[in-house]
Structures are given as C-alpha cells and as structure tokens.
Amino acid sequence: MKYHLITYGCQMNKNDSERISSFFDKNNLTESEEADADIIVFNACSIRQSSIDRMTAKIKKIKEQSKDKIIILTGCLLKKDIKKLENFCDYILKSEELPSWNLPFLKKEKIDYFEIIPKRRDTAGYISIMKGCNNFCSYCVVPYTKGREFSRPAKDIIEEVKEAVFCGKKEIWILGQNVNSYNGGISFADLLVEIDKIKGDFWVRFTSSHPKDFSFDIAKAIKNCKKITKYLNLPLQSGDDEILKKMNRPYNAEQYSKLVANIREIVPDIALSTDIIVGFPGETEHHFHNTVKMFNEIDFDMAYIAKYSPRHETKSFAEKETVSEEEKKRRERVLTEILTEKNLIKNRLYLKNIVKVLVMGINKKGYLFGKTEGYKDVIFPGSEKKINSFANIKITKCSKWGLEGKKIIQK
Ligand code: 5AD
Ligand code: SF4
Numbered sequence: 001m002k003y004h005l006i007t008y009g010c011q012m013n014k015n016d017s018e019r020i021s022s023f024f025d026k027n028n029l030t031e032s033e034e035a036d037a038d039i040i041v042f043n044a045c046s047i048r049q050s051s052i053d054r055m056t057a058k059i060k061k062i063k064e065q066s067k068d069k070i071i072i073l074t075g076c077l078l079k080k081d082i083k084k085l086e087n088f089c090d091y092i093l094k095s096e097e098l099p100s101w102n103l104p105f106l107k108k109e110k111i112d113y114f115e116i117i118p119k120r121r122d123t124a125g126y127i128s129i130m131k132g133c134n135n136f137c138s139y140c141v142v143p144y145t146k147g148r149e150f151s152r153p154a155k156d157i158i159e160e161v162k163e164a165v166f167c168g169k170k171e172i173w174i175l176g177q178n179v180n181s182y183n184g185g186i187s188f189a190d191l192l193v194e195i196d197k198i199k200g201d202f203w204v205r206f207t208s209s210h211p212k213d214f215s216f217d218i219a220k221a222i223k224n225c226k227k228i229t230k231y232l233n234l235p236l237q238s239g240d241d242e243i244l245k246k247m248n249r250p251y252n253a254e255q256y257s258k259l260v261a262n263i264r265e266i267v268p269d270i271a272l273s274t275d276i277i278v279g280f281p282g283e284t285e286h287h288f289h290n291t292v293k294m295f296n297e298i299d300f301d302m303a304y305i306a307k308y309s310p311r312h313e314t315k316s317f318a319e320k321e322t323v324s325e326e327e328k329k330r331r332e333r334v335l336t337e338i339l340t341e342k343n344l345i346k347n348r349l350y351l352k353n354i355v356k357v358l359v360m361g362i363n364k365k366g367y368l369f370g371k372t373e374g375y376k377d378v379i380f381p382g383s384e385k386k387i388n389s390f391a392n393i394k395i396t397k398c399s400k401w402g403l404e405g406k407k408i409i410q411k
Contacts, residue, residue: 001105002030004037008055009045011207012175013075015126016095017043018118020074023098025119027106034062037069039105043095044075046141048309052081059088072103076145080312096131114152117163123171123360123388125164129157129184129191130176135210137237138248138315139277139308142177149177151184154191158198165200170358170388171371174206180213189217196225201390203358203373207233208275211251211259219266229373230267234260235275239294240287243280248315253294260298271374273302276335279328280308281319288331295338301346301374303339305332340400347376347398355403357393359386377402 003024007017020041021031034040040062044055062069073082073089082092093101098116099109118126132146161172174195182188195204204227209218211234222228234256238244241252251259263270276291295303307328310317323331357370357378367379368386379402380393386408393405 001038002032002036003039003041004032004034005041005043006034006055006058007043008051009043009047009075011124011126011173012128012131012177013043013045014122015118015128015175016075017041018120018122018126019113019116020095020098021121022119023106023116029105039070039072041072041074042089044073044077046076046078046081046145046311048306049311050309056085056088059085063088076142078141078145078312114156117160120164120167120169123169125161125167125169125172126175127157127160127164127172128152128175129179130182133177134181135178136248136315138246139280139311141311141314144313146177149181151176151182154184154186154194157184157191158194161195162198165198165202168388170202170390171360172202172204174204177208178210178213179206180209180215180218187215187217189215189221192218192221192225192228196221196227198227202227204228205231205375209234211235211256212249214259214263216262216266219263222270223267229375230269231271231273231373231375232263233273233275234263236291236294236298237275237277238280238283238287239291240283241290243283243287246282246316246319247277247280253290257294257298269374271301271376272298273304273375274298274300275304275306277306277308278331278335279321279323281310281316281321281323283308283323288334292334292338295335299342300339301343301376303335305335307332344398344400347400347403350376350395350398350403352395354392354394355405357391357405359389359391361387372403378405379403380405380408382408 005017005021007013042055045051071089072091074093074095096113098113099111130151132149133142134149136143164172179188236256237247237249239253355372357372359368359370361369362384363369368382369379378393391408395403396406397404
C-alpha cells in the first residue's frame with residue numbers, strides 16, 4: 001500500500017511526520033504522491049482557525065474525489081475540531097501513540113514514541129527535546145492538545161543530533177514549546193554546550209524560548225559555542241502590560257526590554273526574532289501603540305505576527321472579541337512596515353560584505369536560496385550541487401526582505 005503525508009503547523013509537527021513516515025516505511029508501506037496514495041495522513045494543528053479551515057477544505061476535497069482513500073487524522077487537535085472532521089476521516093489517532101496505532105496495515109510495537117528514528121527528508125534536522133507546555137497562556141491550545149511538559153533525557157537527544165549530523169544535516173533545529181525550561185537531567189544551557197561538542201560542520205538553532213525562563217547561561221552558551229547560531233526567537237506577544245497580564249504572560253514590557261538589553265550585552269551581534277499577536281480581546285489603540293513603541297525601541301530582526309484567533313478550551317475564548325478582522329489586518333500591517341523599514345536599513349550594511357550562507361534550495365527563478373547565521377534570506381546564482389552546504393556569498397543587492405549575492409567565492 002502507498003501513503004501520502006500532509007503536514008500543517010510548526011517544525012515539531014514536521015518532526016512528528018518524519019516519525020510517522022519512518023514507522024510506515026518499516027511496515028512496508030511506500031510513500032507516494034497524493035494521487036497514487038491509498039492512505040492520506042493529515043498531521044495538523046489547532047493553534048489557529050485558518051489552519052483548521054485549510055485542512056478541512058482539503059480533507060473534504062479528497063473524500064469527494066476518491067471515496068476509497070483511507071484518511072487518517074493526527075496532530076495537536078482540539079476536541080471541537082476533531083468533532084467537526086470525524087465524519088470525513090477513517091481514523092483519528094494521537095501522534096504520541098504512533099507505535100500502538102490500531103490500523104490493519106501496521107504492526108504494533110512496544111516501544112516509546114521517541115525511539116522511532118525520524119525519516120529525515122528536509123534540509124534541516126529537527127530534534128524535539130520535549131513535548132507539551134505548562135504555561136497556559138490564555139489564548140493558546142498547546143497545553144490542551146499536547147498536555148503537560150515532558151523533557152527527553154539529554155543522552156537520547158545527543159544521540160539523535162549525532163544521527164542527524166551523520167545523515168548530513170547542516171542545520172539542526174532543537175525544538176520544544178519552551179526549550180528554556182528543559183530539564184532532562186541537565187539544563188538547557190548545558191545541553192547546548194554538549195551539542196556544540198558533537199563533531200561535524202553544522203549550525204544549531206532552537207525554538208521557542210519563553211522570556212520568563214531565559215537564563216544568562218543560555219546567552220553565554222550562545223556566545224561561547226561556535227555551532228550554536230547567534231539567533232534567538234523570544235516571543236513578546238504584546239508590548240502592553242495590561243494585555244500581557246490578560247494573556248497570562250508573567251513579565252511586563254520593561255522586564256522584556258531589560259532582558260533583551262542584557263542578552264545583547266553578552267552577545268552583541270545576536271539576531272532577535274519575536275512572536276506577536278494583534279487584536280487580542282480588549283486590545284485598544286492605546287494598548288497596540290505600546291506594542292508599536294516596543295517594535296521601534298527593540299529593533300527586531302524578524303517577527304511572526306499573528307491575528308488573534310479565538311480557540312475553544314482556552315481561557316480567553318470566553319472573552320468577547322473587540323477588534324474587527326479589518327483592524328487586526330491593519331495592526332499586522334503597521335508592525336510589518338516598521339519591521340521591513342528597519343530591515344532595509346540593516347540589510348544595506350551588508351552590501352559588498354561576504355556572508356556565510358547555508359544553501360537550502362533552489363527557487364522558481366533558478367536562484368539558489370539560503371539563510372545566514374542570523375536567519376536572513378539570501379539568494380544567488382549557482383549550481384544545485386551546492387544545496388545543503390555552506391557557501392561564502394558576496395552581497396551585491398538588498399531589499400526589505402533579504403539579500404542578494406552575485407557569486408560564490410571559494411570557501
Ligand atoms: N491566535 C493567534 N496566534 C496564536 N499563537 C498561539 N495561539 C494563538 C492564537 N489563539 C501564536 C503565538 C505563539 C505562536 C506559535 O502562535 O504568537 O508564539
Ligand atoms: Fe502556548 Fe507557548 Fe504559551 Fe506554551 S508558552 S501556552 S506553547 S504560547
């Protein structure tokens with residue numbers, strides 16, 4: 001039998017799909033294109049309504065087109081979302097129970113989920129070091145869909161990083177909902193130090209970090225470890241103290257700013273990205289202005305801006321929405337404009353400089369694309385053979401969104 005996997009959501013979902021794929025292959029199933037597949041596995045996420053809507057439309061379309069295809073639904077889903085999809089799916093299963101999925105074409109195994117070695121098909125090697133979350137931010141489904149926080153033993157993680165590096169991965173992503181509170185025998189900072197000791201030429205990135213748990217030992221590890229990239233995602237969510245409180249984020253704007261200043265003192269050239277939610281219930285123009293102020297002051301290198309999406313089971317679901325979709329879009333635009341304007345100024349500083357880039361793929365126009373250590377996009381001409389290797393690129397052009405180089409200079 002043939003199967004096809006469709007993944008929605010974050011890198012942790014991608015990593016779950018790699019385990020599903022590996023387990024299916026072991027059971028003599030063959031991965032194929034969607035049209036040829038007997039089984040379609042949807043691995044999805046309830047974090048935002050838009051993602052659920054996209055998946056629902058896709059599942060319905062497949063069922064309409066070919067009734068014979070077996071549809072399996074898994075991932076981090078809320079009961080309410082599952083209920084709506086029940087009639088269109090043949091099986092709904094929990095990803096962490098993969099070794100014991102009750103399917104006629106799979107043999108159950110008495111192993112732990114994390115013992116399944118992921119089938120790595122991306123240029124990046126994803127390593128989930130923990131699962132779940134204990135923070136209960138009032139808008140977020142993760143504590144409900146993924147349960148409480150659990151850290152994997154450090155030695156298993158080290159082994160898995162070694163395996164991914166051995167497979168040729170040059171970009172290792174260390175993943176968890178809040179990696180700063182990792183506690184698998186050693187601290188997160190010590191885990192980074194141990195990973196840095198692994199032999200090979202690769203970069204290490206990690207996400208996501210909760211400001212309340214960010215220790216200076218982590219900043220020191222970033223500074224001292226050569227393979228740990230100087231790139232940090234530190235979700236702010238809002239720049240207003242009242243909104244932060246309602247979001248159940250236990251820090252205020254001033255504390256966040258101080259934390260960033262301290263991190264920058266230890267690692268001056270760190271690239272900083274953040275997550276923001278616009279249009280949280282009760283977010284007035286005044287509250288939003290405080291986020292704008294933070295954006296101007298902090299000078300983020302990147303921001304993932306999301307429009308608030310009310311989710312069942314979460315605390316803030318009970319709160320009446322006060323910001324229209326139009327206004328959410330406007331607020332998203334305002335922040336994006338500040339970000340891109342600042343980026344244009346920063347990107348100009350790269351002109352004529354040589355930067356180290358990890359080549360990740362080739363775009364539709366035939367240009368190679370990749371990322372710098374600080375996760376900046378770079379495009380340049382070159383051969384496909386360079387994909388998944390490091391290259392030194394001379395920057396000749398820049399825009400709001402990234403950098404462009406003319407030729408690859410000998411490494
Ligand atoms: N609505 C909008 N954005 C959300 N996020 C989490 N839950 C929601 C929600 N209900 C965003 C947060 C988080 C990122 C992964 O997704 O910014 O950091
Ligand atoms: Fe969700 Fe992140 Fe908050 Fe956990 S820390 S509840 S995953 S937003």
